[in-house]
Amino acid sequence: MEEFEILDFHELQVEKQGLNQASKFLQKKIQNGFKVSIVIKKQHNFALPPLQQKKNDLFSKHHQPVDLVSQSSERTENNDKHGSSTSSNQSIKITKNQIISPTQNETPEQYPNEQVSQQSENEEVSFDKSKANSFEQLLQEDQLYKKLRNGLQFLRDGKFKVALERMMDIYKEAYEKLKQQVDKLQISVIILICVQSLCYSSQILKELGQINEALKCLDKCLNQFEINDFDVLCKIYIEKANLYLLNHQYIQSLDYYKKALIYYEQVNWKLDIARILVKISFVYALLHDIEDAKKICYEGLSILQNKLDHQDQRIFETYYTLGCIYYLEKEYDFALEYLEQSKEGFIKLYGEKNEQLFKIMNLQGVIHHLQGNSINAMEIYEQIISYCGDTNSIVLALILNNLALAYLDRMKFKSANLSFTKAITILKSYFNENHTTLQRIEKNKMLVASATLSYM
Incomplete structure (x- = not known):
């Protein structure tokens, strides 16, 4: 694959007489098989666009299709009977007063080929291995932790109400048990169980469409416990941002994405920085700040292309986000080109039967319909x-x-x-x-x- 490097994105904008033309130029390069490297000589100090009191309804007429970009989050608080399918959620790692080392635990379902966040080369990581082993042993032997793992099976089976009851019972029991403990290592184990049960409860409540209740669970994690593992803290911030996004609270969503971004920039975790930039770009597009949305998304894409194999899932997800941004701009031809690249990538990775592919193809159908190509x-x-x-x-x-x-x-x-x-x-x-x-x-x-x- 040929390399094409932009030394300064701002100079490219001047050369092409504007961000829009520069973005179209880069998009053509990517489509022609170039691996584009971009340097943006600017720190991420985003100025929030003026808050739109109400998002423009792109589909105000009843005869128009549902796009799953601006409309898929229409789950009304307390209106739903049960959710659609089990979504993936990162397991929670936590340290309390730096007693224990981070521990990766079982999750309900991981995304295919999901990779662990990569730290910068010069970051120092040290911890007491004997304490880590003692903590892991205590965790595995804890009866509440065993209950939590058993409760996850209900989540996998789509029995959300039963899973929610189990998780909340585990949290309440663990919280009461915490008050009676004096051993620091045991306290760390119980805190981990409390946080995990709250995070899984939040995940289930999201599936049930109860967004505000899901947010309350994450608020309990942040308010009741001191979380010294910044990566865990970032995951909670990101999930809060996701929930606010589902609730159409875009400014709040941006705020929590930016909180996570600040932490990841401090340790220079490039892949996580790129992931958050792509998420931020989508929110900017929903706020109708299309120019900033494209600039931020291309920056995230350039990081991913420099760090990952060109066939990585995260690159195809970014193509989908770019398709969404151009769709919201009503630049339908550019949107279709990016969506096709995303679609082809996911088919190569996972075949023709995955939900990500359905989402991409549905948006393609919506665009064709809006263009008058109903066939x-x-x-x-x-x-x-x-x-x-x-x-x-x-x-x-x-x-x-x-x-x-x-x-x-x-x-x-x-x-x-x-x-x-x-x-x-x-x-x-x-x-x-x-x-x-x-x-x-x-x-x-x-x-x-x-x-x-x-x-x-």
Whole structure:
């Protein structure tokens, strides 16, 4: 792969007469197989754009499809019956007063090929191995920790309410036990169990759509315990940012992403810096600050390309984010090109049946539909549904809605009605009837009758 180095991104902007042209120039280079290296001579001191009181509704008309970029987070607090699928969550490592060393523990499900954060070469790491071994032994023998590991099986099986009850019971029991302990190493073990149970509870509550309750669990971690492991602290900050993003609280989301970024920059963990930059860029795009969004995302991409194999999952995820940014800018051709690169990468890595691929293809379908190519959109949605098989997930319901809208454009009223009906049936197993997503698709279904009458 040929190298193409930009010594100063700001000079490139001047040369190309603006950020937009510079971004398009780089995008073409990447598409032509160049590995682009960029140097941005500036520290990350982001100025927040003016807060939009309300995000523009890109799909205000009922006949437009659901994009899963700006709309997928429409889980209303306390409206959901149960969640869609088990999401991955990093296990929590914690040190209390620097008594123990960080310990990686079992997680419900790891992303494929997920790699551990890489430290800078000059960072010094030292700890007492005997204490670490003693701590690990105490942890493995602790009855509450064994209960926690057993409770994870309910989470893996999608039994969220049972898993949540188990995790909260473990937290309460551990917290009471903590008050009675005097041994420092044992206290560290119990604190770890408390934090893990709260983090898993937060994860489950997110699956149930109870975002505010999920945030409260993470707040307990931060307020009740002194967490000296900055990496654990960053993971909690990032998860809080993710939750605020789901709740459309973009300024709060940016605040917590930036808190994590500051820590990672202090130790120069390049991959984590890049990961946070990409997340920040997406939030900026949702706040309609597209120019800063593209600049930050390209900076994250350049770090990933310098540090990782070009076929790494995180690079393809960044292509997807760039596709989302250009989509939100309504630069649909550029969005489609990045989405195609992301799609091809995920197919090479994991085949044609993974949820990340469904998300990418759905956005491709939405863009084709918005461009008036409902036939192309219909073919993409049908392909996704064939990949999904018999899995009745929320994602499948949203794609069925989009497919039905494409059928309406092609005057296939019977097929549209069937797709809407199936989508509503699936969503009713997840949401109560006043949920916004369910109500939206029911209104879409009403279009079938009016469209049928108009062609009689």
